[in-house]
Amino acid sequence: MNQQYLFLILLAVAFVALIVLPGRQRKKMAAQAQQLQNSLTPGTPVTTTSGMHGTVRGLGDTTVDIDIAPGVTVTFERRAIMQVKQPTTTDPTSTGDATGSTQAEYPELGDDTPGDGAGGTTR
Numbered sequence: 454m455n456q457q458y459l460f461l462i463l464l465a466v467a468f469v470a471l472i473v474l475p476g477r478q479r480k481k482m483a484a485q486a487q488q489l490q491n492s493l494t495p496g497t498p499v500t501t502t503s504g505m506h507g508t509v510r511g512l513g514d515t516t517v518d519i520d521i522a523p524g525v526t527v528t529f530e531r532r533a534i535m536q537v538k539q540p541t542t543t544d545p546t547s548t549g550d551a552t553g554s555t556q557a558e559y560p561e562l563g564d565d566t567p568g569d570g571a572g573g574t575t576r
Contacts, residue, residue: 490531493517498538501529506538 493499497509499519507519510526517534518526 486532489534489537492537493531493534499534500536500538501533502535503533505529 493509495509500506507521510520511518516528517531518528520526
């Protein structure tokens with residue numbers, strides 16, 4: 454008789470551990486995802502699930518337009534936004550833009566000097 458109650462208690466604990474707890478975790482993650490979606494506004498720096506970094510330019514019902522470089526805007530599904538990044542503080546001595554990249558780090562970007570004619574840059 455005592456073993457029967459022990460078996461029922463163990464069955465109830467297993468039910469809670471396998472069914473109820475993961476459900477609560479999924480609900481918590483869904484709430485966090487909804488909060489992230491609600492926090493998106495134009496100008497927000499974000500990272501996508503594929504690792505693309507950029508700034509929100511525009512929002513649609515199910516899509517988001519992200520600036521990934523000056524003059525380059527791409528469209529992603531809203532679900533592809535993994536995180537909202539904290540805005541970087543701009544250093545007054547920096548020559549770069551708000552994303553922190555500088556001409557010294559990437560000299561081939563924006564370089565208006567003619568190349569070697571082979572379609573690439575030589576180093």
